[in-house]
Amino acid sequence: MNETRRGLLIILSSPSGAGKSTLAKRLMTWDPTLRFSVSATTREPRPGEVDGTDYHFMDEADFKSHVADGAMLEHAHVFGNFYGSPMGPVKEAIDDGRDVLFDIDWQGAQQIRNSVLGVYTLSIFILPPSITELRRRLITRGQDSDEVIGKRMQKSWDEISHWDGYDYVLVNDDLDATEERLKTIISAERMRRLQQPGLQDHVRALHAQFEDTQ
Template structure:
């Protein structure tokens, strides 16, 4: 699907959060396939590039001093220190994207979501939390993926409740008990929030034109 009327609206910062195994990555891919005006946020990091990773495409790779300087200048929408490295979301490319009518998709946790909501672009944020139908189902999905060793799955399960406990800090919360139904609900939410007055800078000019037309008829 090609998004219509992107020039007539301002883009959204769409935050998707969930515990690992709740379907977030799959739904993010489906949203991108549905609408090409939705782009992924490319994070910045101080860790070293892995084999095959491309600077500016997979991550923006920064020296630690440069990263900290950008944070100090307010150039990161959110940032965190994880396993000895810094990660963050640069503001400028996000600003440019939403100004051109593109929605920027963030796959971040509740702390990053809170920072973005409190940032200069917070008014354009749409945050959505995905809940699993049950803890047993969450474990089953992690095991069926076949990507992690049992000890990794155990760590993910232990972390999941901390993530779920922050569900009430989001604009929308969906129980992902059916992937197709959840995808449909996500699309409905995004389409509705795109119509908020603050996302439609074109409306000011339209109302002015109506006013001028009214005055000419008077």
């Protein structure tokens, strides 16, 4: 274990179009040691996808076995396939002092917070400045049809309604300013007492030194 610092499980959630993916990419540029959690899935690999890099590809029996054994931090059934976050690689990373970034919804965030690694989580929800601006961003990025945008907008309120289940909530009205606030939060949270496993030994050493001077 890294005695200097334990890593964080950094959860970013938001409705689609609030800027979460852009902010995550900026964070990884700011600190190249940050890594996205590689999800497991039971769906078939798409052309060009690499096992262990894009996803951990599993058959359904193997996936369900991991869930039953408590080896998934969170999991969900989406469009006929299972998706989840394997615990092993995440625990190894945080024990080594490396932060792991999760781009998940409120349900996945809740599962992680209730897991055995929940005490090491930092959860942040990104809000848009307005619903009008959220729709404008979805239209401007030009990735979705009008029908898909409509579905994303319908889903957005359900996601926003869970904002109060997060440690921090940021209104992304200015991308640069929100990025700086994110950096400040992460830098401070890295210094939590719980994230510094070597502190206890250091205090014991100080106590011993104090006793020696008496």
